[in-house]
Amino acid sequence: MDPQELKTLEEIQQRILWLAVRMIDHANHDRPNIDGLKVGGHQASSASMISIMTALYMHHLGAEDRVSVKPHASPVFHSIQYLLGNLDKKYLTTLRQAGGLQSYPSRTKDPDTVDFSTGSVGLGAAAPLFAGVTRRYVDAHFGKRPESRFIALIGDAELDEGNIWEAVADPATHALGNVMWVVDFNRQSLDRVIPGIRIAQWRSQFEAAGWQVLEVKYGSKLKRAFAEKGSDAFKQWFDDIPNEQYQSLYAQKADEVRARFLDGAPSGVAEFLKKYSDAELFEILSDLGGHNLESLVETFEAADAITDRPTVVFAYTVKGWGLPIAGDPRNHSAQISTEQIGALRSKHGLTPENEWNAFALESDAGKFCALRSAALRRPENTGVIDAIIPITTNVKSTGMTSTQEAFGRVLSEISRDEKIRPYLVTTAPDVATSTNLGGFINRAGVFHPQDLRRWNEDAVLKWAEGPTGQHIELGISEMNLFMLLAMLGLSGDHSNQPLIPIGTVYDPFVLRGLDAFIYGVYSGSKFIITGTPSGVTLAPEGGAHQSTITPSVGMEIPGVVLMEPAYVQALDWLLCDSIA
Ligand SMILES: Cc1ncc(C[n+]2csc(CCOP(=O)(O)OP(=O)(O)O)c2C)c(N)n1
Known part of the structure; x- marks a missing residue:
């Protein structure tokens, strides 16, 4: 530099x-x-x-x-x-x-x-x-x-x-x-x-x-000391000394630092350090690389x-x-x-x-x-969502069905609109198929930076992976789900292109990612999270899969609009409205 x-x-x-x-x-x-x-x-x-x-x-x-x-x-x-x-x-x-x-x-x-x-x-x-x-x-x-x-x-x-x-x-x-x-x-x-x-x-x-x-790790004074002849044992000990012991050096008086540092040190270290005064020794020992601007810049470039x-x-x-409380264990x-x-x-x-x-x-x-x-001055963001969102998809429904089933059908309907579809992106923590994203995924594909060969010829789920895919599949981590949704919902700011992110999760496991959910909302992100099933429409799933307190979570978080549809038509209206 x-x-x-x-x-x-x-x-x-x-x-x-x-x-x-x-x-x-x-x-x-x-x-x-x-x-x-x-x-x-x-x-x-x-x-x-x-x-x-x-x-x-x-x-x-x-x-x-x-x-x-x-x-x-x-x-x-x-x-x-x-x-x-x-x-x-x-x-x-x-x-x-x-x-x-x-x-x-x-x-x-x-x-x-x-x-x-x-x-x-x-x-x-x-x-x-x-x-x-x-x-x-x-x-x-x-x-x-x-x-x-x-x-x-x-x-x-x-x-x-x-x-x-x-x-x-x-x-x-x-x-x-x-x-x-x-x-x-x-x-x-x-x-x-x-x-x-x-x-x-x-x-x-x-x-x-x-x-x-x-x-x-090392500032320039440490580097100079390590470049001296006979410094090997010192360098080794500097790398091996336990955190607690190293940290305690900062609380020592100038003439006590040496003894504290040498406690447990192998032979040769004391001998090598003799040439430094007590004051010099502390200067060297406390000269860490995270305060060396040149070393930091070199590392960022690497x-x-x-x-x-x-x-x-x-x-x-x-x-x-740089403060009198440097290294103090209670600082x-x-x-x-x-x-x-x-x-x-x-x-x-x-x-x-x-x-x-x-x-x-x-x-x-x-x-x-x-x-x-x-x-560091940034250009204004210009990306927009250029589409008109309908108020209903008029999805047909007869007889009794679960809201989970209806969700998949409504989303599929919405994604038929070529003006809207480019902005839709879905994600799920290994529950895409069971939360009924399958129809959308068949149409839109799964995102992967490279085109991957499809080994499974399953006609029901065409899991084609490549750069044009619009579903991002995650492993089972609801924290990752909400963190990804939070960032997809800020893409207008971070990447100059707003998206319409929709995540799915088994309703009770919203709690598993709750902190990241709150984080996303507090960050001003906009996304749709579909916790299925709503209400007790999938009662046979049993107690472990029923929402008991998730509705109240949705009601309590400032900035979240909670909807609990009971009918297919209601779900259709609500999903269209939340996208809009
Ligand atoms: C999830 C969470 N748990 C606990 C805290 C309280 N807390 C704030 S800072 C901190 C310790 C952080 O230590 P470190 O990351 O090493 O940062 P430092 O202040 O030492 O730089 C804790 C426990 C928090 N902010 N968030």
């Missing part, structure tokens, strides 16, 4: 750190608090993301890229948007206030443009992956869009969430070369230091699912170079980087004191009068931010 650019980026990232930390401090200590309720905020979790997000927003990203930001880095995101000129200064003092900046990035409530809402950990990782699935689908059906990278910035403890592994494992998400996850590997969660060395296990899980795994599979980058960071919700804020302000060369300022326009950093702002 050009040394001048690096210098400017260093200056910018320091300002981002300051703004993010001060924003939280202000919300808790300066803003009048009439009810005395805790406001909260996460300075340490924000600090560990500073370099990753600086490298991305201030260097690597392009206008078409879409990024999901881990919940607790919301202050970092808004600080960046402010420096880029996309957020008015008045919002900096509104964090966690009604009508102000949301605690966690929100598509629907934040004043600046958020690509993916986050908050419920794990979902923010899966969302860009399914947005990538959606883009692959849109490109295949509506023509190739300008390249986008779909990026998730996630906390390491998020990898404990099962929905992440359901998403990674599903064949529908395979081979998406434009997806990158960056794990803020600060080795701390809310309660604790993540035990053991989990990264080896996670690496093999990702690799088994066909992902490229990269690490940004991720881009592999185009046939997703990449996960483990960026080693320090929770609380998750900790906030630095007013005195420490004062010291930090002075360290950044700011005063209470100018502390909220962006860079002066004529300064190097100001000019740089203006250039980045222009580079």
